[in-house]
Amino acid sequence: MAEPLYGEDPEPSEPAPVGLLYVPVRPGPSGCTIRLFRTPLGRRTAVGFTSEHRLTATLGGHRSWIRLAEPALRALTAPLAVTTVTVDPQFTAPAVAPPGATPVAPVPAPALRAG
Numbered sequence: 001m002a003e004p005l006y007g008e009d010p011e012p013s014e015p016a017p018v019g020l021l022y023v024p025v026r027p028g029p030s031g032c033t034i035r036l037f038r039t040p041l042g043r044r045t046a047v048g049f050t051s052e053h054r055l056t057a058t059l060g061g062h063r064s065w066i067r068l069a070e071p072a073l074r075a076l077t078a079p080l081a082v083t084t085v086t087v088d089p090q091f092t093a094p095a096v097a098p099p100g101a102t103p104v105a106p107v108p109a110p111a112l113r114a115g
Contacts, residue, residue, distance in 0.1 A: 020067045021048025021087065022055045027064055034076055037086070045084040046077045054088050 024047060025032035036044050048070065049055040055065055068076075073085055 020069055022052050022065045023048050023068045025064045025066050044082045045086045046073050046082055047086050047089055048073055050088055
């Protein structure tokens with residue numbers, strides 16, 4: 001039986017490519033390292049954003065990032081047993097307050113947490 005085309009199948013057998021992603025990184029002594037995060041259930045996931053604006057809106061400004069295709073991001077995280085890539089996550093944890101500031105109550109619907 002032939003595979004249905006993506007337009008005909010509501011759940012295609014392979015994920016559709018998302019193109020180049022903005023991937024958050026952390027600078028280190030040997031170059032950049034991809035930042036991994038955790039899902040609400042605690043599983044590690046690689047994260048990519050479809051635009052720089054979405055990355056800075058979620059993680060805040062002044063974040064380092066690189067552009068990677070989704071297959072490259074998966075290949076880099078596979079040796080770490082990270083098989084999930086989350087595209088355009090929405091964080092719900094409150095921003096870190098400066099010392100002495102009044103703490104902000106957390107938002108009730110968790111989506112992802114750094115870890």
